[in-house]
Every structure is written in structure tokens, then in C-alpha cells.
Amino acid sequence: MITTASVIHVAGPGSIRHAWKSHFVGDLRAVNNSFLDTYQLKSQNALVDGNIERIERGNGGYLVTVSFARVSEVQKSLRYDRVIVCTGFRFDASIFDEQCRPELVIRDRFPAKTSQWESINVPDLYFAGTLIISTSQIAPMTARDFTSDIASFISLSHSLAPASVSKAMDIAGRNHWHSLRHAYFVWLLICTAVVALGVVLEEIKPRVMGAIDPVTGFRAPRPIISVIARRIATVGWILIVVGVIGEGAFEALVAGADSHLQEITDGALGTAITQVGILEKQAEGLRKEAEDERSARVELEASVSWRRLTKQQKFAIGTKLATEYAPELTSVWYTTGDAEGSSFAADIAEILSDGKMWVVPPLTLPISNEESAKTGDPIKRWPTGVKLASTKDVASRSLAKVLAKELNDRGFDSGMDAIINAPGLLTDKQPSVMIVVCPRPQGPQGEAKLRAEAKKKQQATTSQDDHH
Amino acid sequence: MDHLVIGAGPAGLQLAYYLEQAGRDYLVLEAGATPGTFFRTFPRHQRLISINKTHTGCTDPELNLRMDWNSLLSDDVGLRFTQYTERYFPDAEDMVRYLGDFAAAFRLRIQYNTRVEKITRNGSFRIVTDRGQEYETKRLIAATGVSKPYLPVIPGIETAELYDVCQSIFATSSTSAYSSLAKAIPGSRPLTI
Ligand SMILES: Cc1cc2nc3c(=O)[nH]c(=O)nc-3n(C[C@H](O)[C@H](O)[C@H](O)COP(=O)(O)OP(=O)(O)OC[C@H]3O[C@@H](n4cnc5c(N)ncnc54)[C@H](O)[C@@H]3O)c2cc1C
Numbered sequence: 001m002i003t004t005a006s007v008i009h010v011a012g013p014g015s016i017r018h019a020w021k022s023h024f025v026g027d028l029r030a031v032n033n034s035f036l037d038t039y040q041l042k043s044q045n046a047l048v049d050g051n052i053e054r055i056e057r058g059n060g061g062y063l064v065t066v067s068f069a070r071v072s073e074v075q076k077s078l079r080y081d082r083v084i085v086c087t088g089f090r091f092d093a094s095i096f097d098e099q100c101r102p103e104l105v106i107r108d109r110f111p112a113k114t115s116q117w118e119s120i121n122v123p124d125l126y127f128a129g130t131l132i133i134s135t136s137q138i139a140p141m142t143a144r145d146f147t148s149d150i151a152s153f154i155s156l157s158h159s160l161a162p163a164s165v166s167k168a169m170d171i172a173g174r175n176h177w178h179s180l181r182h183a184y185f186v187w188l189l190i191c192t193a194v195v196a197l198g199v200v201l202e203e204i205k206p207r208v209m210g211a212i213d214p215v216t217g218f219r220a221p222r223p224i225i226s227v228i229a230r231r232i233a234t235v236g237w238i239l240i241v242v243g244v245i246g247e248g249a250f251e252a253l254v255a256g257a258d259s260h261l262q263e264i265t266d267g268a269l270g271t272a273i274t275q276v277g278i279l280e281k282q283a284e285g286l287r288k289e290a291e292d293e294r295s296a297r298v299e300l301e302a303s304v305s306w307r308r309l310t311k312q313q314k315f316a317i318g319t320k321l322a323t324e325y326a327p328e329l330t331s332v333w334y335t336t337g338d339a340e341g342s343s344f345a346a347d348i349a350e351i352l353s354d355g356k357m358w359v360v361p362p363l364t365l366p367i368s369n370e371e372s373a374k375t376g377d378p379i380k381r382w383p384t385g386v387k388l389a390s391t392k393d394v395a396s397r398s399l400a401k402v403l404a405k406e407l408n409d410r411g412f413d414s415g416m417d418a419i420i421n422a423p424g425l426l427t428d429k430q431p432s433v434m435i436v437v438c439p440r441p442q443g444p445q446g447e448a449k450l451r452a453e454a455k456k457k458q459q460a461t462t463s464q465d466d467h468h
Numbered sequence: 469m470d471h472l473v474i475g476a477g478p479a480g481l482q483l484a485y486y487l488e489q490a491g492r493d494y495l496v497l498e499a500g501a502t503p504g505t506f507f508r509t510f511p512r513h514q515r516l517i518s519i520n521k522t523h524t525g526c527t528d529p530e531l532n533l534r535m536d537w538n539s540l541l542s543d544d545v546g547l548r549f550t551q552y553t554e555r556y557f558p559d560a561e562d563m564v565r566y567l568g569d570f571a572a573a574f575r576l577r578i579q580y581n582t583r584v585e586k587i588t589r590n591g592s593f594r595i596v597t598d599r600g601q602e603y604e605t606k607r608l609i610a611a612t613g614v615s616k617p618y619l620p621v622i623p624g625i626e627t628a629e630l631y632d633v634c635q636s637i638f639a640t641s642s643t644s645a646y647s648s649l650a651k652a653i654p655g656s657r658p659l660t661i
Pocket of ligand 1: 505
């Protein structure tokens, strides 16, 4: 849409993960990056890093309310002509009747399954392909679990290949052998039953045959049953011999097949496990790298970000000053060309006006007020941080000191500095305080500085403890 | 039946291949007219992001397969996706063609134009299709992909357009992914969530 749209926004709740950083194919791929290019180069398009609160349609367009992820509690309503929802896909469980509907995970988007890819609640129901997504399905998934899985692409030929082979083998092969062995076992049982019948019949033979006739001295004629009994017994014995030999042969066959299957499965599993191990190690390395990089970036940002006072801070300092020192003539200065300094000077002027002072709005000072530095003179650096100077009267001096302390307490380097009066603006005729916002000191300022100091302190005490 | 597979996407085909090789009793049911129906619509701009590495500089088929993001596994080394196009980011159309050939080459048992509509269970699974056929199977494998859009809970989201069906930002060209560049109404302000 870049060619024709005037403004394109892409919104999402998390920050972007680049596939070239995470090494996960499901993250943002570089082929889809050109949009980011237009954003970074400020071509009206933007990434909106936040949660969409609601979408309202009307007047031929949309009003979309976004709460921004980075700035707490800031909501904004933005106008669009079209809103296109690209929030992903899910498994369709609706074709399953309630009594065999598989349980779902990850906001009901994927089926919950065992390590065999069988449904956790419907036995004999298996899943394949993009549906095999997570490694952990019991715990609610973090984005990490989700992305560290590689099954979401066609590339079965990578890590999935061995697994899919062993799975097909598992489902097809083993089940086949099982049913064969089962059939054979049933046959063996029948044989045993036949033999048992023969034995029983043999047992009752003498009684059925009858005793010797006391009159004739002849035996009673053999009843037909004894003939049948003998035959059954013979057949039974033959069957049992065949059965025992067969069982032996079959056991050998099954054992052979089992060990063959085992080899395949072991081989496949071995490869898969090694690969998983390598991947996990890589992922661990990447996670650490990403974390290191993130903290390095945070530190870097903290060390260059503009000095800012929040509304609450300004108000708190202002009220404190008002009760003790107002009104007093104050003037705020910054050095020529220092945009950051000018912004911070404005913040300080706002404190003073909250504090009911008589404020001369921020003005610039030439960067060098030392007169006539000559070529070849040693280069002197302009001081950094906020410098305060006042007339000699107690009230003005104390106001300057208190303001310096308040700023220092909030992490902004400030201090008294007589040099600042160089322009000769402070005369004892008119009590006043002069605040000069000199260039930003190196390293973190404000809250970032307080945090860094606290961390340093903590490290110092723990290393001391270690010593003891 | 022993094994019924729902869906003839890459996953369904790969399973069917192994079931066929093992001489098992199986059937694949596919809603679309060909294998890989997903790729007839998705990605909407019809250009894959799975890399097609045709030139690896080595001859070891095992190694080449490792570089190959798109091929299915089979004994036939000629049946690799890399033979279908040289394009590094291939057209989705090539994938559909490849999957079709794969299914045909191994005579996989697939019934097309058949959508599974209802699955019940009473010991074995009973499957009812939109053509009114019924199947019974001991084991059921769902290879249906992620076939439904996932919508987060946002009041008013139903008034917006969905990626899977939205029109006109995607040209309808069927010839090449490269010509189906997305177009927006000139000067408009779209938001993509
Ligand atoms: C927008 C998008 C873009 C993607 N781009 C790529 C890419 O460029 N490269 C890549 O490798 N991967 C890509 N993927 C991932 C891709 O989805 C998978 O690689 C691949 O399609 C997964 O195969 P599958 O067999 O699991 O599912 P699918 O390919 O989705 O196959 C599922 C099949 O089941 C059928 N089916 C569904 N329900 C039923 C039913 N009830 N009855 C009968 N049949 C049914 C469908 O018709 C379909 O043919 C992308 C995914 C998305 C969402």
C-alpha cells in the first residue's frame, strides 16, 4: 500500500521481533521490512506500539482508540479510512462433537497435545503440521515459548523430519505389529482350549468305556466318543507343538522388528534431540545477546536522553519554593544553540512560575563568556549541568541552594557557581537568582541517574558482603 | 479404517506418504480441489517467505535438504521443490503445483472436494462429510492447519476488514506474485492491526 496510501499505520501490542535477530522464521522477516524503512525515514508511515482499545465506525471512516505501550496511561484516538485486521489464525475445533472435542491452548488457538502429538483429552486423535506449535502446553505460553518452536513452517525437512518419520512409524508400524501379535495370541489360546478339551475327554474315557461284562467276560463296545476324544487329543498335541514353535519364531520376529523400530526411532530421536539441544543452546545465547543488547541500549538511551521534569516534579518543587521564598526575581539561561538545554531551561522556568516567582523567561548566553581567549590559549570547557548564582542576601542564596538541592535529589547535576555571574547581571541592588542550564553532563541524568547510582551502591554492598 | 487424515496440506501429504509406504489402511479427506489449498489464498500477496535455495554449492542430498525450506521428504530426490522454480522467494502457485505433483507421484489416497463437517466418537471416530459420506476410523489425524482467523477481543473489531477476505488492497492478478502488488486508494489512511 506504500505507493498510494498517504499515511499507513501498523499497530500491535508488542515491539517488533526481527527474524534476523531471533533466528525464528515466524518473526518479522526482512522481505517485509520495507514498511519499517519508510517509518524510520519518516515518510508519514508509522508503527503504533500499543493496544487497540476500540474501533468505531462512522462518517465514512474509523476512529480507533489506542493506548500506547511505552507511555503509561496515554490514550489517543486516531482517524483512518480503512482498518485491516491481520491478527493471525487459529485451529478450527468446531467440527468435533462435544464428546470428542480436543482441548485448546494459547488463547484457544491451538490444540493441546502430548509429546506424541496426541490430543491430551481425546485418545487416538493426533495433530500434524502447523497445528504442532508449542513445546509446553500446560503453562500459559509466553511469546518466547511460542516463537522458539520451529514447527510452524513447511520445513518439515529440518527438525521435524526425523520426528515425522518416527511418528508415521509409530502410528502405522507399531500398531500393525501389535494387531498381528494379538491375532496370534488368540490362536494360541484356541489351541490350548482344544488340547484341554482332549485331555478332559481322555480322562473320562475309562468310565465311559465301561467295565468288563461279568457274564460274557467281554468289554462293553467302545463308545464313539472315545474315538473322537483320541483324535481331538492328537490334533490338540500337534497344534500345541506348532503353537510353541510358532510362538518362539514369532517372538524372534517381533523382537527383531522392535529392535529395528527402536533403531529408527532412536536414530530419529537422537538427531531430533541433538538438534533441539543445539537450538536450545542457540536460543539461550540469543536470549542473552538480546538481553545484553537491550540493557546496553537502555543505558545508551539513558546517557543521551534529554533532561526532563515531569509535571508532578515541577509542581512539587514549585510549591516548596513558593511557601518560603516567593516572590523573588529569577532568570533562567541556556547556552546559545543548545536545544536540549533550552528545553530543560523551560522546565525550570515552569518550576519557578509554579513557585510564584517573578521569572524572566529563558534567554541565551553566548557559549564563551570568557573574554578574549587568544589563539593558542588552553581550551577551556564550559561547565556542564545546572549552575546557580545569586545576590549575596540570605534569602536569594538560600533559594538558589534549595533549588540546586531539589534538582540534585531528582538526579540532575546542579550546583552553585560564582563564575556564572560573569555577565554582571547580578547586582546587590536587586536580590535575584540566576539559573544557567549549561550543556547536559555525560552519563545518565534524572531518574536514570538515580537508578544507576542505586545499582552501583547495591553492587558495592554485595561485593563487600562477599569479602566478609 | 485404521488412519484417517483430515487436510491435504504439506503435513497431510507427508503423513500420507509414510502411511502409503508402510502399506497402511488410510485415507486423506481434503476440502479443496487440490492439495495445498491454503496456498491458493495465502499469503494474500501470493509470495512465499520460505527460502527456496536452489544453488547450495554442494551435491550431498542430505545437506541440500537441510537448506531446503519447502520440500517434503520422499525417496524420490527428483521430487524436490527446488526443481520447480529458481525464485528465492517463490510464488505460492509453485507450491500448489509441487504439492499436486507430490500427491500424484506417490498415488496418495486423497479424496478432494470433501469437507469434514462433523466428528463424533463412540469407541472409534465417526466422520461425516459435506457430501453426506460417513467414515469410521480407529485413529484420526487433524492436519487442518490454522484454518480460522484469530480475532483479539477489541470492541468494534467486527466493523474492520479481515486479512483473509479483505479485497482490493490485493490485486487479483493470477499470473505472478510480483504483479499482485498491494494497492491502496490514493491518499487514503489505512491502519493494519
Ligand atoms: C499468512 C500466512 C503465510 C504463510 N506463508 C508461508 C510461506 O511463505 N512458507 C511456508 O513454508 N509457510 C508459510 N506459512 C505457514 C503455512 O501455513 C504452513 O507452512 C503450511 O501451510 C502448513 O501446512 P499444514 O498442512 O499444516 O496446513 P495447511 O497447508 O493449512 O493445510 C490444511 C488443509 O486442510 C484442509 N482442511 C481444513 N479443514 C478441513 C476440513 N474440515 N475438512 C477437510 N479438509 C480441511 C484445508 O483445505 C487445507 O488444504 C504461512 C502461514 C500463514 C498464515
